[in-house]
Amino acid sequence: MASKWKFTTKDLAEKPEILMSGHRACAGCGPAIVYRQILKATRGPIIATNATGCMEVVSTIYPYTAWSIPFIHTAFENVAANAAGIETALKALKKKGQLKYDHVDVIAFAGDGGTYDIGIQALSGAAERGHDFLYVLYDNEAYMNTGIQRSGGTPHGAWTTTSPAGRVIPGKPEYKKPIADIMVAHGIPYVAAASPAHWRDLITKARKGLEVNGPAFLHVIAPCPRGWRYDTSKTIEITRLAVDTCVFPLWEAIDGEYALSAPSKVIALKPERKIPVKDYLKVQGRFRHLFTPEFEHVIDEIQQIIDRRWKRLLKKCDMA
Amino acid sequence: MTSEQKGWKEIPIAGVCWRPATDYLTGDWKTLKPVRDKEKCNKCLICYMFCPDGAVTWDPEIEDIGFNLDYCKGCGICAVECPKKAIEMVHE
Structure with a gap:
């Protein structure tokens, strides 16, 4: 499956903005960049739905809305069920001849809390039923909206308010759940991991996810300056480091067949380009406690x- | 910011948001603002792709980049990511 869609940066810049300015995300917000880039990949009329989370809150603070398209906010656990309902309603309207568009795309957005922990049953069900929608997980690796609580997506050793780093425990003791692999195991036609630093790759993957017939899952890393404790200007730099250290490799699985994407393929072919994970950890304040003599061993563990x-x-990609 | 508030009889039912976010100017959050060196800039639009707030504008008629300081929150991503180092963050 290769998308026929070609684009230049100017094409994207001339497309109308779907997530409008004036939303109240923090300065340097990673998820806001992810949303803007993904919404540049749309091909026609779309309906978006969003689980409770940072981006739902900041984009629709009553009475303001930053969305120029139909948008539905749902509870934390049911964004995938909601998207499935929208898709089924559209199908029914089309059958009755009441839909004035030929096709309407459905995008479900959720954070890591709404996907890893609370939303996984709805997501698993919708994937199993084979609804035609794109599910975007913007992974900022904790419940940032409510004040940085740990989630199933928080990496090992990271500080959060509910996995505090003290003298006894070096941050979160558990490991990050491989959510994208779980989605591949569902046997859905398209799963991909992407980062906003490699925006061309991300936009192409979002487009592929929309074009595919059936559920598509996009796992996007989205740094949070407040929760990851770094300067607001470093958002993209950190995402790039996550890819270069192989903390967050970029890949896609079409019908269960894994393939590395260009930025990670380069590292697979030239292993000397792989940066030690220490470089990724030291720029983030949430891993600061690991750089003390008592917890140094955790860096090696990571x-x-x-x-x-x-x-x-x-x-999995046949490149070992 | 909301000078004219609707009463409960006027607002749409089911919590439907009725004002565009563009009415809410987030530009006053910032302490640093981006300044572009037009000589160095090659209009690659990377700053446009990385702006979280859509505050980098592109005018196809004059083919030039601008900053909408009404919405810019001054995060400085554009200055860090500019491949030509054409953007500098300065105090307002």
């Missing part, structure tokens, strides 16, 4: 997990 996951991914 490096081992990352290496193991990277090796496993290479095997």
Whole structure:
């Protein structure tokens, strides 16, 4: 499956803005960049739905709305069920000849809390039923909206308010759940991991997800300056580091067949380009406690997990 | 910001938002503002792609980039990511 869609940066810049200015995301917000880029990939009329989370709150603070398209806010747990309902309603309207468009795309957005933890049953059900929608997980690795509580997406060793780093525990003791692999296991036609730093790759993947017939899942890393504790200007730099250290490799799985995307393929072919994970950790305040003598061993642990996951991914992509 | 508030009889039912977010100017959040060196800029539009607030504007008629300081929150991503180092953040 290759998308026939070609675009230049100017094409994207001339497309009308779907997530309008004036939304109240923090300065340097990663998810806001992700949303803007994904909404540049649309091909016609769309309906968006959003689970409770940062981006739902900041984009629709009553009576203001930053959305120039039909948008529905749902509770934390049911964004995928909502998207499934929208898609089924559109199908029914089309059958009755009451839909004035040929096709309407449905996008479901959710954060890591609404996907990893609370929303997974609705997501799993919608994927199993095979509804035609794109599910976007913007992963800022904790419940940032309510004040940085740990989620299933928070990485090992990270500080959050509910996995505090003290003298005994070095941040979160558990590991990040491989959510995208769980979605591949559902046997859905398109799953991809993307980052806003490689925006061309992200926009192409979003388009592929919309074009595919059936559920598509997009896992996008979206740094949060408040929760990850770094300067607002570093958002894109950190995402790039996440890819270069293989903390967040970029890949896609079409009908269950894994393939690495260009930025990660380069690292697979030239392993000397892989940066130690320490460089990624030291720019973020949430890992600051790891750079003390008592917790230094956790950095090695993280490096081992990352290496193991990277090796496993290479095997899946037939590049080991 | 909301000078004319609607009464409960006028507002739409079911919590439907009725004002565009563009009415709400987030530009006063910032302490630093971007300034572009037009000589260095090659209009690659990377700043446009990375702006979280859509505050980098592109005018196809004059083919030029601008900053909408009514919405810019001064995060400085554009200055860090500019490949030509044409953007500098200065105090307002």
